[in-house]
Amino acid sequence: MIVRQARNVLRLLEFFAEKKAPATLAEISAAFGWPRSSTYNILTTLSNAGFLYEPRARAGFYPTPRWLQLAQEIAEAEPIPEALTGLIHDLAEGTGETVWISAPSGLHAVMLHVVESRAPVRYAARPGDRVPIHATASGQALLAQMPSRDVDVILRKADYVRYGAGTPMTRAEVLKGLEEGKARGWFASASNYSADLGGVAAPVAMAGRIFAVTVAGPLFRVGDRMEETAKYLIDALAALTPA
Amino acid sequence: MIVRQARNVLRLLEFFAEKKAPATLAEISAAFGWPRSSTYNILTTLSNAGFLYEPRARAGFYPTPRWLQLAQEIAEAEPIPEALTGLIHDLAEGTGETVWISAPSGLHAVMLHVVESRAPVRYAARPGDRVPIHATASGQALLAQMPSRDVDVILRKADYVRYGAGTPMTRAEVLKGLEEGKARGWFASASNYSADLGGVAAPVAMAGRIFAVTVAGPLFRVGDRMEETAKYLIDALAALTPA
Numbered sequence: 001m002i003v004r005q006a007r008n009v010l011r012l013l014e015f016f017a018e019k020k021a022p023a024t025l026a027e028i029s030a031a032f033g034w035p036r037s038s039t040y041n042i043l044t045t046l047s048n049a050g051f052l053y054e055p056r057a058r059a060g061f062y063p064t065p066r067w068l069q070l071a072q073e074i075a076e077a078e079p080i081p082e083a084l085t086g087l088i089h090d091l092a093e094g095t096g097e098t099v100w101i102s103a104p105s106g107l108h109a110v111m112l113h114v115v116e117s118r119a120p121v122r123y124a125a126r127p128g129d130r131v132p133i134h135a136t137a138s139g140q141a142l143l144a145q146m147p148s149r150d151v152d153v154i155l156r157k158a159d160y161v162r163y164g165a166g167t168p169m170t171r172a173e174v175l176k177g178l179e180e181g182k183a184r185g186w187f188a189s190a191s192n193y194s195a196d197l198g199g200v201a202a203p204v205a206m207a208g209r210i211f212a213v214t215v216a217g218p219l220f221r222v223g224d225r226m227e228e229t230a231k232y233l234i235d236a237l238a239a240l241t242p243a
Numbered sequence: 244m245i246v247r248q249a250r251n252v253l254r255l256l257e258f259f260a261e262k263k264a265p266a267t268l269a270e271i272s273a274a275f276g277w278p279r280s281s282t283y284n285i286l287t288t289l290s291n292a293g294f295l296y297e298p299r300a301r302a303g304f305y306p307t308p309r310w311l312q313l314a315q316e317i318a319e320a321e322p323i324p325e326a327l328t329g330l331i332h333d334l335a336e337g338t339g340e341t342v343w344i345s346a347p348s349g350l351h352a353v354m355l356h357v358v359e360s361r362a363p364v365r366y367a368a369r370p371g372d373r374v375p376i377h378a379t380a381s382g383q384a385l386l387a388q389m390p391s392r393d394v395d396v397i398l399r400k401a402d403y404v405r406y407g408a409g410t411p412m413t414r415a416e417v418l419k420g421l422e423e424g425k426a427r428g429w430f431a432s433a434s435n436y437s438a439d440l441g442g443v444a445a446p447v448a449m450a451g452r453i454f455a456v457t458v459a460g461p462l463f464r465v466g467d468r469m470e471e472t473a474k475y476l477i478d479a480l481a482a483l484t485p486a
Binding site: 016 | 244245246247248249250251252256257259260263264265281284287288289290291292293294296297298299300305306307308309310311312313314315316317318320321323346347348349351353355356369370371372373393452
């Protein structure tokens with residue numbers, strides 16, 4: 001069950017990251033369609049706890065730097081290997097597409113670090129975005145690194161829903177894609193999850209953890225270049241991790 | 244009214260910043276004394292929204308880098324002047340005490356940037372911490388920069404509670420402290436709000452906003468050195484802002 005008031009805190013944080021300016025009670029109430037009284041209550045809760053303040057008198061609320069301090073402490077404790085974040089910047093530059101690092105989280109692959117393409121039409125993604133692990137190139141590059149017992153559990157629980165033209169619809173189809181991918185060293189997706197999106201992903205194990213690096217973009221741009229892109233990705237990873 | 248489930252999200256974020264490691268549902272439920280079912284619901288809400296994930300199978304939840312990305316976007320939009328944050332690092336080094344920048348927020352002064360003393364016995368503070376604006380050195384350094392009409396409104400609404408031996412208990416006492424401080428250029432607190440804490444604060448206006456810089460520590464260390472510390476603080480600020 002989703003806890004509405006918890007979700008609302010996250011929505012407020014996203015709201016301010018987007019707006020990048022203070023907002024008044026009336027503006028926030030209008031933006032979300034929340035009643036004035038409950039908007040007042042959530043703003044008071046966040047202010048009392050030191051997470052919001054009023055930078056200018058009567059000009060509205062804005063998050064304090066407390067979020068940043070806590071988020072930095074959290075990120076420093078569980079860093080993604082720096083070599084890997086550096087690599088995806090280079091890959092984004094080299095391919096012109098969006099590149100990300102993901103890790104498994106239950107039935108999902110979750111994006112930990114994202115460098116977006118600068119192309120006007122691009123795959124827009126953010127850290128924390130999740131995709132079904134069984135249905136995507138990122139996910140399959142992660143599954144390929146797991147013990148088969150864990151893969152079995154995941155594929156038994158997975159929700160075989162049709163997301164796009166390329167979605168694998170059965171456990172057997174996923175296993176087939178996994179075997180093919182393992183054989184060639186990379187995993188492909190063409191409208192598997194997001195319509196008109198194509199990508200290639202490769203597995204990478206570092207610092208005792210498993211990750212996937214994915215390059216993805218609109219199918220019209222990447223569809224014909226999958227092999228080429230995969231080779232570029234795999235060569236970059238090989239240069240990074242001593243064989 | 245405090246929204247409990249909103250407050251719980253903030254407590255979870257603080258919990259992970261402190262723990263710096265993944266925590267299981269059972270651990271979180273035990274740490275907060277939350278029922279297992281409601282712990283499950285809040286963890287699910289945060290996971291579904293991309294703010295938590297499970298970095299290792301069955302090893303528990305940890306915040307994703309989404310918090311950091313949003314907090315960085317928020318901080319970049321409303322920066323504290325860099326010259327000022329640099330200055331408080333120097334001041335903390337030079338005085339050996341905790342130094343912070345605060346700004347007004349309604350009836351409070353809120354700490355925006357804090358450099359803690361390295362002394363084992365020190366004033367421990369974090370961004371987002373709030374103190375009553377009328378009762379503290381930080382607050383009075385802020386009030387001193389406001390139009391008297393705004394000061395009047397604040398002092399009418401203020402809650403004249405006894406926090407410590409030095410708390411000003413009436414509007415007249417606050418105004419007297421304000422006048423004295425304005426005359427000498429700095430504001431003092433000795434057990435005004437926190438027992439056994441002393442500090443000096445100075446006003447500073449930058450980038451169209453008003454701030455206060457405060458140096459504070461245990462009274463046994465700073466009590467006899469207030470004038471000296473205030474002079475050090477004011478000289479540093481004078482070097483920063485062209486007169």
